[in-house]
Amino acid sequence: MWAREQGLKCVYVFVANDQPDAKCPPGFKPMDVRVEYELNPLLLAKGSVDASASMRPDEQEAVCALARRLFTETRFSRDAGFPPARVRELYAEWVRRDSTGCIPGCQVIRDGNDIAGFVTGRMDPHDATRGSIGLLGVAESHRGRGLGKHLLDQACRVFTKAGASRVTVVTQEDNLAACHLYESGGPIIARGRWYHRWY
Numbered sequence: 001m002w003a004r005e006q007g008l009k010c011v012y013v014f015v016a017n018d019q020p021d022a023k024c025p026p027g028f029k030p031m032d033v034r035v036e037y038e039l040n041p042l043l044l045a046k047g048s049v050d051a052s053a054s055m056r057p058d059e060q061e062a063v064c065a066l067a068r069r070l071f072t073e074t075r076f077s078r079d080a081g082f083p084p085a086r087v088r089e090l091y092a093e094w095v096r097r098d099s100t101g102c103i104p105g106c107q108v109i110r111d112g113n114d115i116a117g118f119v120t121g122r123m124d125p126h127d128a129t130r131g132s133i134g135l136l137g138v139a140e141s142h143r144g145r146g147l148g149k150h151l152l153d154q155a156c157r158v159f160t161k162a163g164a165s166r167v168t169v170v171t172q173e174d175n176l177a178a179c180h181l182y183e184s185g186g187p188i189i190a191r192g193r194w195y196h197r198w199y
């Protein structure tokens, strides 16, 4: 009733430390399990910052195209209530948002003229020792060759150079590739389940 009065179509609820046998809030559907890792950027960052890995403005559209394609296992893509084109655009917009004026911004790995992978992130505006990774993706044909790790390392180098000593990253518990990648950098510090309800 309240949601309809407010003109809301979908409401999300996040339940921290949700147990596997927990009851779903009435009317809501369980979506994904969110896990947040705290990475030690000093442990991950190796070598000096490679400035050539920062995304160039003329590469933004290629990175956005990759972002539209890669993030298909999130609660937004799984929830049939969201139009797929709008969901894809959410990730492109995320790249654009994290590209300008933030550290580490968008870092890329190139394969000739193509983008093989990218990572975005930003420093916490209220705490100069903290940063967070936004999106990290590797094109399907380049996976399993260490590029994901390289991107994490690259982002951490830039974060470290900017003064961050703690970096967080969020993914879904059933994203095994991402969890495996982030486990190498630090422990899980928060876990919980997202629920969606449509009106």
Ligand SMILES: CC(C)(COP(=O)(O)OP(=O)(O)OC[C@H]1O[C@@H](n2cnc3c(N)ncnc32)[C@H](O)[C@@H]1OP(=O)(O)O)[C@@H](O)C(=O)NCCC(=O)NCCS
Residues within 6 Å of the ligand: 070, 071, 134, 135, 136, 137, 138, 139, 142, 143, 144, 145, 146, 147, 148, 149, 150, 170, 171, 175, 176, 177, 178, 180, 181, 184
């Ligand atoms: C997650 C992702 C970035 C990994 O990229 P990648 O280049 O294949 O990863 P790497 O080759 O660097 O592998 C890193 C680690 O993850 C492991 N890994 C990679 N793919 C895996 C999979 N499908 N299942 C289990 N482990 C996997 C590797 O074995 C490696 O671990 P190791 O060092 O112990 O051997 C890639 O799968 C991807 O782009 N997925 C879609 C987008 C996404 O979900 N991004 C993460 C959430 S923001």
